[in-house]
Amino acid sequence: MTLDRLRPLADRALRPFVAGSVRLGLTPDVVSVIAFVLAVGAAIGFYRATPLAYVVGALLVFLNGWLDLLDGALARQLAVDSRAGDLLDHVLDRYADVVIVGGLAAGIEGYALGFLSVTGVLLTSYLGTQAEAVGLTREYGGLLGRADRLALVGVTGLAMAIVPRVAGMSLVAWLLVLFAVVGHLTALQRFWGAWRDLSS
Template sequence: MTLDRFRPVADRLLEPFVRTSKAVGLTPDGISAIAFAVAVAAGLAFLLARPAWYVVGALFVALNGWLDLLDGALARELSTDSPAGDLLDHVLDRYADVVIVAGLAGGIGQYALGFAAVTGVLLTSYLGTQIEAVGLEREYGGLLGRADRLALVGIVGVLAAIQPTLGGYSVVALLLGLFAVVGHLTAIQRFYGAWRALR
């Protein structure tokens, strides 16, 4: 499962937003900063753990994902994509992942589960960029990429507002458990693929 394979489709859908961003003078770095602020807002909404706030958080997560695509598309359009911008984008994305997962975990008081989830998320992302650092092509695939995680957070956010438990378990806790298990498996999958390619 990975939504990253649909990046070409997303790029076409982004074209009017790229034109608008360019017309109003937004920069890729500025959009990255806005995306991070939106992620913080999502984390705070999830921390409140109320039905309406779960929906708000889900909307903010969707917006964060869209802006995360837009900053790169705008950088390519303006021919301003650079290592510095890429670094900023990746750092802010990782902090965004942390605040979103922390908000979900804090909202239900499951801090150990949140720790397991966030380490799975961070190691998945780390392996994706570390693979590039050793000379291979950056890895976006695997069992659960960032686009997949954001989509799942958005879906579970809405679900938590409507049906907060499933089989006696919190849907948010189930999501965090999924991130913990599948995140680490994705990291291992990426490592193994890169290791084989390098040997």
């Protein structure tokens, strides 16, 4: 259940955006920074927690996810992909994850739930890159990857403007519960896969 498997399809859809970015003179690092700024804007919208703010936040999250794909595609097109750029991209992605989840949690004043959720999100990402650090390929699989999370955040933000509560609980709260539980399960799944590969 991971949208990361659709990367080849996304790469084809990105081609006109890559070409447009080249014409505008954008660099992959600039695109990464713009994506992070959009994530901060989304977090502010989620913190404000009005129907309109949730919709704006959702749209900014979708744009953040699209730009997160674009920066890598642009780096490959310009043949400027580097370890420094990869580091910047990953650091900004992690900060984006934290501010988005933090904004969602603050908007419903669910701080404990936000803590459990953001640790699940961070550990999922950490185990994905840690596999590469020990000599394996970078791990994108599992129950819930970053693309899945961003899609769910965007859909939930849009839904909050229409049906904000289900079974007596905010849709955002349900989403944070999902991130807390499935995030940690995904991290453990990635750990087990890497451990098995290293032990074989």
